[in-house]
Amino acid sequence: MAVYNILILFLLLLLFSLSTAQPSADEQTLLLAIKQDWDNPAPLSSWSSTGNWTGVISSSTGQVTGLSLPSLHIARPIPASVCSLKNLTYIDLSCNNLTGDFPTVLYGCSALEFLDLSNNQLSGRLPDRIDRLSLGMQHLNLSSNAFTGDVPSAIARFSKLKSLALDTNRFNGNYPGAAIGGLVELETLTLASNPFEPGPVPKEFGKLTKLKMLWLSWMNLTGTIPDDLSSLMELTLLDLSQNKMQGQIPEWVLKHQKLENLYLYASNLSGEIGPNITALNLQELDLSMNKFSGSIPEDIANLKKLRLLYLYYNNLTGPIPAGVGMMPDLTDIRLFNNKLSGPLPAELGKHSELGNFEVSNNNLSGELPDTLCFNKKLFDIVVFNNSFSGVFPTNLGDCKTINNIMAYNNHFVGDFPKKIWSFELLTNVMIYNNNFTGTLPSEISFNISRIEMENNRFSGALPSTAVGLKSFTAENNQFSGELPADMSRLANLTELNLAGNQLSGSIPPSIKSLTSLTSLNLSRNQISGEIPAAVGWMGLYILDLSDNGLTGDIPQDFSNLHLNFLNLSSNQLSGEVPETLQNGAYDRSFLGNHGLCATVNTNMNLPACPHQSHNKSSTNLIIVFSVLTGVVFIGAVAIWLLIIRHQKRQQDLAGWKMTPFRTLHFSECDVLGNLHEENVIGSGGSGKVYRINIGGKGSAGMVVAVKRLWRTAAKSDAKSDKEFDAEVRILGEVRHINIIDLLCCISGDDTKLLVYEYMENGSPARGLPRRDDGGAPTAPLQWPTRLCIAIDAARGLSYMHHECAQPIMHRDVKSSNILLDPAFRAKIADFGLARILAKSGEPNSISAIGGTFGYMAPEYGCRAKVNEKVDVYAFGVVLLELTTGRVANDGGADWCLAEWAWRRYKAGGELHDVVDEAIQDRAAFLEDAVAVFLLGMICTGDDPASRPTMKEVLEQLVQYDRTSSVAAACRDDSGGAPSFSKGKKDGKGKSSSAGTTAGKMWGAGTGDEESGSFVAHPV
Structure with missing residues (x-):
C-alpha cells in the first residue's frame, strides 16, 4: 500500500539521517555495560572498542542516539542500563523473541521518540501508566504481540504521536476512542486484528484530520460508517474490513479525493454500490464478501488509477460495465460468486496490463475477448461455472505468462490452442465439461501438474512425456492408440483416469514405474492382453479396468494391493480369483468374466473352481494343530527371552544417562522403574508411550509422558547417536507456549527415552465424532474450541518454521500429535520425525518416507528432498478434520480426506454440508467453518510452492472470527484461556487474506504481492 510504503520510507530516512559515526569513548563504556547486563546475547558479540557496533546509531559528536536491533533472535529481557544512554531517541527491537510483560525499564529513556517492539511475544496488559514513557514519543509500534485487556487511556498524553500501531494482539477489552481522538498529530493508526469488545467506530476519530492510514479491520466493529470520518481528507487508506458493520457506503467515501485504498x-454492508464513484485517486477497491446487490455502476470506469477491483461474494447482477475494459491501470479483477450476466467488455486487457482475471460462478456468456493477454502479462484465467461459448482465443497460445487456466463447466468449442501445453509457467489446466477438440503434443510442459479435461472431444494419441504431471483425468474423450510404451516419463502421476476413450493395445509392463500412482481408471476402452503382474505391486487404492478386452488370469500379485475400489468387470478374464480378493468387499468387481471362479468364497457371483480337495477338513485340522504347536513354542521362547531381558535391564540400570532440559525433581531411576506395560497409553511406528506418575505411593507426584524409541540398528552407532543427541538438544531448548515441553532425554546402550510434560485432555481426535480408533466417544468439540486448537497449533508450527534460531520441520503433524492441556490449549507434540533445517527454507534430505498415511504430502513419494511445506500439507488435513469431523483416512471409498475435500469442492454448489453436524449452533459458525475448510484445501495443494507458509496460515486463522471474541468463546466452551495468535502485517501494512472463496492456489500466479491479498482457488 502506498501510504504504508511512504511511512516506511519516512522511518528509513529518519534512521539514515542520523550519522553512524563511532560512539565516543564514554558512550562505548556504556554500551559495553549494556552488553554485559544483557547477558551477552549473540547479536551483540561484535560490540567492543575495536569491533563493529552493530545496530548502534551515533551522532556526529559520538553520542548514541539509536539502537536498531531487529530480527536478531533476542530473547533476554531489556536491561535497565539501556536508558543510561541519555541521548537515546530511537529503539527498534522488532521481530525478536522478547517475552513477558511490557518492558517498563524503558520509562527511564527520557528522550525516546521512536519505539518499535512489534513482532515479539510480549504479553499481559499494557500498564495503566504507560505515559511514563517519554511524552515526546512520535512513533509507538506494539503490533503483533500478545497484549490483552484494555488499551490504557493514558495513551492520550502522547500528544506528539504521529504513528500508533497496536494491531494484531489479543486486546479483548476496550480502547479509549475519545483519548485516541485527541492525538491530533496522528498520521497512522492501526488497531486491527484484535478481539475488542463490540462497538461502533468512535466518532472522535473524525478529529484526526492528519490521518493518512486508518486500519480497523477484524476488531468487532458494529454499526454504520460514521459521517464524522468525512473530515479525514488526507486519508489514502481506509480499511474497515472483516467486521460486523451494516448499512451502505456513505457518499463521501466514494467521492474522497485522496483515497487510494x-x-x-x-463487513455485512448491503444495498447498492453508489452510482457516482469519483474517488479519483483510488487504486485498490475491495468491497468483497458483503451483501451488495444491484449492478456495478458505470461510473466505476472513472477510477482511472484503479489497479485492483475486488467485488467477489456479493449479489451483484447485470453486466460488467464496458468501461471496465478501458481502465488503464487495472491489473487484477475478481468478480467471482455473484450473479453477473452478459458478455465481457469487448477490449478487456487491451488498455491495461491485465494479470489476474477471476469471474467464476456467475451467469456470464458470450466469447472470451481476444485482448485478454494483449499486453503479455496475463497469468490467471478463472472463468469456470459460467455460460461462455465460442472458441478459446487462439492468441492465448502466445501468452506464455499463463500459469493457471480454470475454464470448466462452460460451452467452449473448437480446438484448444495446442501451444498452451508447452508453457513453462503453466501448472494447472482445468477445462472439463466443454466441447473442446484438438490433440495433445507428445511432450507436456514440465511444470504442468494437473490436467482435468474430461467430457470434451479431444482425440489423437496420449502424451508420452509429462514429467511434472500428477493428476491427469481425460475421461469421455476420443483419444486412441496405445498407452505409451515407456511410462517412466509419466512417473509422477498420482491419478490417471482415461475411461471412456478409444484406447487399444495392452497395458505396458512399464506401468510399474508409476510408483506414486494411487488411482488408475482405464475402463470403457478397447484394451486387450493380460494384466501385468507388476500392477499388483503398485500403491493403488482405486483400480478400474472394466469394459475392456483383457484376457488371462488375475495375477496372484494382486494379493499385495490394499484397494478401496476394484472393478475388473466385463472383460474375458479366467482362472481363480486370488484368495485375498474373495470377500464381500469385491462382490461386484468381477461380473461379466465367465472364466473366473472362486475357491474360498462362492457367494461372490462367481462359480466354484473345479477339482477342490475332498480331504479339505483333514488338511485344515493338520494346519490348525501345527499352528497351535508353533504358538505354544513361540510363547515359551518369548517368555524366556523376556526373563533374560529383564535380568539384563536390572544389571544395566547404572548405565543410563539423563540429559535434562528443564529443572527437574526426579531422576532416571524414577522413570525407568515405572516403564510397565500397564502404563502404556500409546504405540506407534517409532515407539511406545507411557503415562508415569513420578511421585511415590500415596502421593500425587508429577505425571509425565515417556516415549520409548524403537531401536533402528543392530547396535548403537556413535555417529548417529551424536546426531540424535544434537537434534534432541535443540528440541529441548525450544520454549513456546504451543509446543510441548521436552523435559529430558534418558539414554541407555540400546534404548532412548524422551520425557515430556503430560497433556491430560489428549488430542483433538477424541472430540471428533467420526473416530477411527475404536475408542469410546466423547462429547464433540464445539467450533470455538476447534478454532482455538487450530490457532494454537498453527502458532506452534509457525514458531518452529520461522522463529527458531534453527528452523525445525516436524514431518509428522497430525491430530494425534496435537495435545490439549486442562484448559484445552493446544501444543505440538511428538518430534520423533522432526528434522532441523540447516537453513531457513532449505530442503531436507530424507532416506525414508516419514509421517502418517492420510497426512503425507504427495512429494514424499517422488522427491529426494522435502521442505517445511510437508508440515503445511499435514496441518491442512488437520483443518479439514476439525471442520468436517471426518478422519484423515477412514479406510472407505473416500480413502484420503484431502482428496475427498477436493472432489466435494469440484462437485460445485454450497459447501455448508461439509461442516460437521455435531457442532452445536452450527449455523452461527457456518461461514467461518467453511472458510477454514477452504484454507485446509489450499494447504493441501499438490504443488509445495503453492501452499502458504505456516506464518500465512496463522494470519488467516486469527482472522476467521466474525461471531464473537474467540478468546471469550474458548473460555465459555472449555474453561480455558484466550487462544488468539500473533499475526503479522504484510509489507504493505494490510493483513494477508485467503478469503472464503474457492479460487486458485495460494498466491501462485496471483501476482498480488502489492495488495497482500491471497484469494485462492485450491487445486
Missing part, C-alpha cells in the same frame, strides 16, 4: 470486505 478502500477495504470494506466482509
Whole structure:
C-alpha cells in the first residue's frame, strides 16, 4: 500500500539521517555495560572498542542516539542500563523473541521518540501508566504481540504521536476512542486484528484530520460508517474490513479525493454500490464478501488509477460495465460468486496490463475477448461455472505468462490452442465439461501438474512425456492408440483416469514405474492382453479396468494391493480369483468374466473352481494343530527371552544417562522403574508411550509422558547417536507456549527415552465424532474450541518454521500429535520425525518416507528432498478434520480426506454440508467453518510452492472470527484461556487474506504481492 510504503520510507530516512559515526569513548563504556547486563546475547558479540557496533546509531559528536536491533533472535529481557544512554531517541527491537510483560525499564529513556517492539511475544496488559514513557514519543509500534485487556487511556498524553500501531494482539477489552481522538498529530493508526469488545467506530476519530492510514479491520466493529470520518481528507487508506458493520457506503467515501485504498470486505454492508464513484485517486477497491446487490455502476470506469477491483461474494447482477475494459491501470479483477450476466467488455486487457482475471460462478456468456493477454502479462484465467461459448482465443497460445487456466463447466468449442501445453509457467489446466477438440503434443510442459479435461472431444494419441504431471483425468474423450510404451516419463502421476476413450493395445509392463500412482481408471476402452503382474505391486487404492478386452488370469500379485475400489468387470478374464480378493468387499468387481471362479468364497457371483480337495477338513485340522504347536513354542521362547531381558535391564540400570532440559525433581531411576506395560497409553511406528506418575505411593507426584524409541540398528552407532543427541538438544531448548515441553532425554546402550510434560485432555481426535480408533466417544468439540486448537497449533508450527534460531520441520503433524492441556490449549507434540533445517527454507534430505498415511504430502513419494511445506500439507488435513469431523483416512471409498475435500469442492454448489453436524449452533459458525475448510484445501495443494507458509496460515486463522471474541468463546466452551495468535502485517501494512472463496492456489500466479491479498482457488 502506498501510504504504508511512504511511512516506511519516512522511518528509513529518519534512521539514515542520523550519522553512524563511532560512539565516543564514554558512550562505548556504556554500551559495553549494556552488553554485559544483557547477558551477552549473540547479536551483540561484535560490540567492543575495536569491533563493529552493530545496530548502534551515533551522532556526529559520538553520542548514541539509536539502537536498531531487529530480527536478531533476542530473547533476554531489556536491561535497565539501556536508558543510561541519555541521548537515546530511537529503539527498534522488532521481530525478536522478547517475552513477558511490557518492558517498563524503558520509562527511564527520557528522550525516546521512536519505539518499535512489534513482532515479539510480549504479553499481559499494557500498564495503566504507560505515559511514563517519554511524552515526546512520535512513533509507538506494539503490533503483533500478545497484549490483552484494555488499551490504557493514558495513551492520550502522547500528544506528539504521529504513528500508533497496536494491531494484531489479543486486546479483548476496550480502547479509549475519545483519548485516541485527541492525538491530533496522528498520521497512522492501526488497531486491527484484535478481539475488542463490540462497538461502533468512535466518532472522535473524525478529529484526526492528519490521518493518512486508518486500519480497523477484524476488531468487532458494529454499526454504520460514521459521517464524522468525512473530515479525514488526507486519508489514502481506509480499511474497515472483516467486521460486523451494516448499512451502505456513505457518499463521501466514494467521492474522497485522496483515497487510494478502500477495504470494506466482509463487513455485512448491503444495498447498492453508489452510482457516482469519483474517488479519483483510488487504486485498490475491495468491497468483497458483503451483501451488495444491484449492478456495478458505470461510473466505476472513472477510477482511472484503479489497479485492483475486488467485488467477489456479493449479489451483484447485470453486466460488467464496458468501461471496465478501458481502465488503464487495472491489473487484477475478481468478480467471482455473484450473479453477473452478459458478455465481457469487448477490449478487456487491451488498455491495461491485465494479470489476474477471476469471474467464476456467475451467469456470464458470450466469447472470451481476444485482448485478454494483449499486453503479455496475463497469468490467471478463472472463468469456470459460467455460460461462455465460442472458441478459446487462439492468441492465448502466445501468452506464455499463463500459469493457471480454470475454464470448466462452460460451452467452449473448437480446438484448444495446442501451444498452451508447452508453457513453462503453466501448472494447472482445468477445462472439463466443454466441447473442446484438438490433440495433445507428445511432450507436456514440465511444470504442468494437473490436467482435468474430461467430457470434451479431444482425440489423437496420449502424451508420452509429462514429467511434472500428477493428476491427469481425460475421461469421455476420443483419444486412441496405445498407452505409451515407456511410462517412466509419466512417473509422477498420482491419478490417471482415461475411461471412456478409444484406447487399444495392452497395458505396458512399464506401468510399474508409476510408483506414486494411487488411482488408475482405464475402463470403457478397447484394451486387450493380460494384466501385468507388476500392477499388483503398485500403491493403488482405486483400480478400474472394466469394459475392456483383457484376457488371462488375475495375477496372484494382486494379493499385495490394499484397494478401496476394484472393478475388473466385463472383460474375458479366467482362472481363480486370488484368495485375498474373495470377500464381500469385491462382490461386484468381477461380473461379466465367465472364466473366473472362486475357491474360498462362492457367494461372490462367481462359480466354484473345479477339482477342490475332498480331504479339505483333514488338511485344515493338520494346519490348525501345527499352528497351535508353533504358538505354544513361540510363547515359551518369548517368555524366556523376556526373563533374560529383564535380568539384563536390572544389571544395566547404572548405565543410563539423563540429559535434562528443564529443572527437574526426579531422576532416571524414577522413570525407568515405572516403564510397565500397564502404563502404556500409546504405540506407534517409532515407539511406545507411557503415562508415569513420578511421585511415590500415596502421593500425587508429577505425571509425565515417556516415549520409548524403537531401536533402528543392530547396535548403537556413535555417529548417529551424536546426531540424535544434537537434534534432541535443540528440541529441548525450544520454549513456546504451543509446543510441548521436552523435559529430558534418558539414554541407555540400546534404548532412548524422551520425557515430556503430560497433556491430560489428549488430542483433538477424541472430540471428533467420526473416530477411527475404536475408542469410546466423547462429547464433540464445539467450533470455538476447534478454532482455538487450530490457532494454537498453527502458532506452534509457525514458531518452529520461522522463529527458531534453527528452523525445525516436524514431518509428522497430525491430530494425534496435537495435545490439549486442562484448559484445552493446544501444543505440538511428538518430534520423533522432526528434522532441523540447516537453513531457513532449505530442503531436507530424507532416506525414508516419514509421517502418517492420510497426512503425507504427495512429494514424499517422488522427491529426494522435502521442505517445511510437508508440515503445511499435514496441518491442512488437520483443518479439514476439525471442520468436517471426518478422519484423515477412514479406510472407505473416500480413502484420503484431502482428496475427498477436493472432489466435494469440484462437485460445485454450497459447501455448508461439509461442516460437521455435531457442532452445536452450527449455523452461527457456518461461514467461518467453511472458510477454514477452504484454507485446509489450499494447504493441501499438490504443488509445495503453492501452499502458504505456516506464518500465512496463522494470519488467516486469527482472522476467521466474525461471531464473537474467540478468546471469550474458548473460555465459555472449555474453561480455558484466550487462544488468539500473533499475526503479522504484510509489507504493505494490510493483513494477508485467503478469503472464503474457492479460487486458485495460494498466491501462485496471483501476482498480488502489492495488495497482500491471497484469494485462492485450491487445486
